[in-house]
Amino acid sequence: MTSVKEQAAISRLLSFLQEWDNAGKGRRAQILTKFIGTNEGKTGPELELEFSQGASLFLIRLTTWLRIVYMTGLDLEKILRSIGIFLCAVSSNRYLIEFLEIGGVLTLLEILGLEKIKEEDKKESIKLLQIIANTGRKYKELICESYDFPVFLSFLTRILARDDLKLAEELLHMRVVHSLMSAMGNTDHSNSQRLASLTLEFFVQMFPLVEEHVRKSMGEELFQLFLVSISIPPASAVAQDGTGPLVHRVKLVS
Structure with a gap:
């Protein structure tokens, strides 16, 4: 049976996700700013604790939002930095796999190919690609499987x-x-x-x-x-x- 404390934590998670889902562009930018300030440098277990074992639910939303808005350049740096918090986290291999499976690598490559995207945003994209590539041979192979080489x-x-x-x-x-x-x-x-x-x-x-x-x-x-x-x-x-x-x-x- 779920304890009262666990129920409260789950309720906070659902409330946070609902706020994100219902938020407009301006409010989402504010949420990302707060997320970066609060969670930068945290380990995988610490992120799971912060999100009541549901951190992946927010990562999925971030990646989906990235795929929707990347061609506009809207708040790209904040989105990429937020995703980077997950990918950089110690003991976070699961986040890497989830990001790859959603198609995150191809989106990062597409960002590099867009002329109108700011250089700062492209650098953030490259940082994420480097994080993934440097994790190990297994992830290099996953990257190769994630995009059409031509x-x-x-x-x-x-x-x-x-x-x-x-x-x-x-x-x-x-x-x-x-x-x-x-x-x-x-x-x-x-x-x-x-x-x-x-x-x-x-x-x-x-x-x-x-x-x-x-x-x-x-x-x-x-x-x-x-x-x-x-x-x-x-x-x-x-x-x-x-x-x-x-x-x-x-x-x-x-």
């Missing part, structure tokens, strides 16, 4: 077409180069091969460490064939005086 390449090429070096550097930490090289070897999808090759070209041109990584992975003979096929000079052969854009360097994550 669609992802389309988003990626739009980002790189804007010469957004900051976003490009962040994407390198998500092992994008590894994924691109894998796609280039997939003979069953010629369009994906072409897009992957063009995107990898950008990274090889802009980041000398990427050139080094790709050269080692492909082998010298195949790497030279790759350079010929895309008709570009290797980054190591360009502007050694520190004046050109090719001097940008990032640490690759293996």
Whole structure:
């Protein structure tokens, strides 16, 4: 039998969820501000205690709201930060899985591909993608299953077409180069091969460490064939005086 204390906690949870469901855009923004201030840094068990073992019910609502409004850019930073509280929480693997199953990863990728979205919001989106990717191989595989790779390449090429070096550097930490090289070897999808090759070209041109990584992975003979096929000079052969854009360097994550 549920105790009086437990019944009161459940009643508070239901009241909170009902308030969220009935709230307009302005009120939801206020709820998110309070949620972030109250719960940032909490562990999974602490969040469950806060939400009477029903924290997932709010995460589902946050993800659904994100999918509804992300194209408008409305309160994106607050929504993403709120979701990040769940994904960052210690002992919160369940939240990660739930977010992936709802389609959260594809939404984050779509945010990166929208020109009208503010850079601050895109950075928050990248932070969440990094959290997921860094959790472990299991979650990297779940990410791969969550999106159509040709669609992802389309988003990626739009980002790189804007010469957004900051976003490009962040994407390198998500092992994008590894994924691109894998796609280039997939003979069953010629369009994906072409897009992957063009995107990898950008990274090889802009980041000398990427050139080094790709050269080692492909082998010298195949790497030279790759350079010929895309008709570009290797980054190591360009502007050694520190004046050109090719001097940008990032640490690759293996």
